[in-house]
Amino acid sequence: MREENDQAVLTVEEVFTLAAEALERAGADSHNAEAVARTVQAAERDGCASHGLFRVPGYAAALKSGKINGAARVKISKPEGSVLKVDGDGGFAPPVHEAIAEPLADLAKRQGIALGALTNLAHFSALWRETELLAAHGCAAFACVSYMPMVAPAGGKERLLGTNPISFAWPRPDGVPMTFDQATASRAMGDVQIAAREGESLPLGVGIDADGKDTTDPNEVVKGAILPFGGYKGSAVSIMVELLAGPLLGETLSFEAAESDNKDGGPPLGGEFILAFAPEKTRVNQTRAGFGGKDGASQTHADHSERLFARLLAMEGVRLPGDGRRSRRPKVATNGVRIPKPLYDKIISG
Amino acid sequence: MREENDQAVLTVEEVFTLAAEALERAGADSHNAEAVARTVQAAERDGCASHGLFRVPGYAAALKSGKINGAARVKISKPEGSVLKVDGDGGFAPPVHEAIAEPLADLAKRQGIALGALTNLAHFSALWRETELLAAHGCAAFACVSYMPMVAPAGGKERLLGTNPISFAWPRPDGVPMTFDQATASRAMGDVQIAAREGESLPLGVGIDADGKDTTDPNEVVKGAILPFGGYKGSAVSIMVELLAGPLLGETLSFEAAESDNKDGGPPLGGEFILAFAPEKTRVNQTRAGFGGKDGASQTHADHSERLFARLLAMEGVRLPGDGRRSRRPKVATNGVRIPKPLYDKIISG
Numbered sequence: 029m030r031e032e033n034d035q036a037v038l039t040v041e042e043v044f045t046l047a048a049e050a051l052e053r054a055g056a057d058s059h060n061a062e063a064v065a066r067t068v069q070a071a072e073r074d075g076c077a078s079h080g081l082f083r084v085p086g087y088a089a090a091l092k093s094g095k096i097n098g099a100a101r102v103k104i105s106k107p108e109g110s111v112l113k114v115d116g117d118g119g120f121a122p123p124v125h126e127a128i129a130e131p132l133a134d135l136a137k138r139q140g141i142a143l144g145a146l147t148n149l150a151h152f153s154a155l156w157r158e159t160e161l162l163a164a165h166g167c168a169a170f171a172c173v174s175y176m177p178m179v180a181p182a183g184g185k186e187r188l189l190g191t192n193p194i195s196f197a198w199p200r201p202d203g204v205p206m207t208f209d210q211a212t213a214s215r216a217m218g219d220v221q222i223a224a225r226e227g228e229s230l231p232l233g234v235g236i237d238a239d240g241k242d243t244t245d246p247n248e249v250v251k252g253a254i255l256p257f258g259g260y261k262g263s264a265v266s267i268m269v270e271l272l273a274g275p276l277l278g279e280t281l282s283f284e285a286a287e288s289d290n291k292d293g294g295p296p297l298g299g300e301f302i303l304a305f306a307p308e309k310t311r312v313n314q315t316r317a318g319f320g321g322k323d324g325a326s327q328t329h330a331d332h333s334e335r336l337f338a339r340l341l342a343m344e345g346v347r348l349p350g351d352g353r354r355s356r357r358p359k360v361a362t363n364g365v366r367i368p369k370p371l372y373d374k375i376i377s378g
Numbered sequence: 379m380r381e382e383n384d385q386a387v388l389t390v391e392e393v394f395t396l397a398a399e400a401l402e403r404a405g406a407d408s409h410n411a412e413a414v415a416r417t418v419q420a421a422e423r424d425g426c427a428s429h430g431l432f433r434v435p436g437y438a439a440a441l442k443s444g445k446i447n448g449a450a451r452v453k454i455s456k457p458e459g460s461v462l463k464v465d466g467d468g469g470f471a472p473p474v475h476e477a478i479a480e481p482l483a484d485l486a487k488r489q490g491i492a493l494g495a496l497t498n499l500a501h502f503s504a505l506w507r508e509t510e511l512l513a514a515h516g517c518a519a520f521a522c523v524s525y526m527p528m529v530a531p532a533g534g535k536e537r538l539l540g541t542n543p544i545s546f547a548w549p550r551p552d553g554v555p556m557t558f559d560q561a562t563a564s565r566a567m568g569d570v571q572i573a574a575r576e577g578e579s580l581p582l583g584v585g586i587d588a589d590g591k592d593t594t595d596p597n598e599v600v601k602g603a604i605l606p607f608g609g610y611k612g613s614a615v616s617i618m619v620e621l622l623a624g625p626l627l628g629e630t631l632s633f634e635a636a637e638s639d640n641k642d643g644g645p646p647l648g649g650e651f652i653l654a655f656a657p658e659k660t661r662v663n664q665t666r667a668g669f670g671g672k673d674g675a676s677q678t679h680a681d682h683s684e685r686l687f688a689r690l691l692a693m694e695g696v697r698l699p700g701d702g703r704r705s706r707r708p709k710v711a712t713n714g715v716r717i718p719k720p721l722y723d724k725i726i727s728g
Contacts, residue, residue: 109489139459183695258608345533
């Protein structure tokens, strides 16, 4: 670590060590600490500050308060049909994701599709890590999680829905999947918090204050509510996420998680909905004229999806979802990961 | 039918007869004509003009040109794992939906989740009918379809993506599911066409003209492109729909469907992705403190989801997705279905 203009500058390797050691000091065992640290490291590697070291003090607080089990061991049940029920043992999400990627992908390859019904875990990060772990096993994947009531439903002026992110990954022949990961809120709360910390203002439409009025001040949005992305349509998708990651799995809705949370700054326990698809089992061989390539029959799903990606990439101004994140890697690798010195000090001393 | 101010006014029953007879005149057998007419009727009953009789001339044209098989018989394969592969036999979507609702729900009840991999059918309507058919069998359901390249991806100025609607239905104890059904475009092309017909202008942000410039003129958007809902996030969801309803199933992408279409005004043949979930199989019994009701263990998924709906409905200004559509039923039942007389004449003479 070196200091520069009130910032701590770290290599991507140092991010892992800093996070893992902080979590172990807070009470996690090395198995759990290192899995979380790999996710923190991946976020910083990709320039996603809001899911990187910024989250570590919250993780540490939740370990110290005893809310999160730092010695958790994931319990994976025998598949029931196409459902893999997974108990996170009250621990962090990343060790769960690392443990289930292979069995969930295997179940999808047998059944065509498989649902990872994850319960009793603390998710406090981006979702692209779990969908990309499944893509690395050859599956397309969708994941969603409901997370703390910070969002007002369309038409409303009060918090009820979580920021409720959704992620989707589709494997590509070069091994780098097409991935998106986005809050169904107009902005993730982490980004609103960072804007507040940096003294930046928000565009109108991102959030409302405690009286339900539009505001550009992130501090007021923190006290009020974020709005869904895309108006009533995004609000509907957010409601779907509440149902899929909650009642469908037998897990908490956002407002239930908040009601039972101890408010130590760390994530509450809850569920996660993960679908894996095995295209070689879901795909019908098509021979009718005009399908895919003109001689469609011998086309694989990857040949086929690459046709879409090629068209997208050929269009001026368009990039694939996830490419922005990956495009930041070389710069981060060269310039290092920069975090505010006070955040660094808090992690070191925490 | 009676005429009033250049409009034809029909009862909901007359809508069915008008549609069914027009489709039979155009060459459909009664099995196919009546299934389509039930979907047209349901749309008009709910005040959804853009998916009602407005579509019948396109259906009739596609029957006459031979693009759509008016004597189609749905072929449902034996389930492979959790996948039900369904060949629409080159016919309309509604008879497929009516045929698969029960077997797909049954498969979901055995496996927890089931994928309806629908191929070789012409979808030209809303998607709530199929998700609500599955909800009537006790399943939650998600459906999506890619439909004709009319939407520019985020950042781009040319059409590539379909309007790519998504629908989700969640069963409720009173038998009326919570349902949404929405284009991932900022507006469905049907609504843009109706705005053009009615001489109305569109809000900025709905579409661009043929030069890629923002416009409020629906006629220019018809020549240019619609924009995704919610900016880059909606664009990413639209790309997911292309992949799920296309390469995952071995079916066409939007631009492929357009390239092979005969442009008779009717829908091209393509695929549909339908997921059914059986909550009684996916739900984990939870007993830990703070979950759901304080005595969470005996709570059903329906008890649980009703807690969310109650909170939503208690909030001023908020209604449940789908309630707007259903709220129009009494007015339609009283005042009748009103369509432009020229549309009525076209259907009668078509």
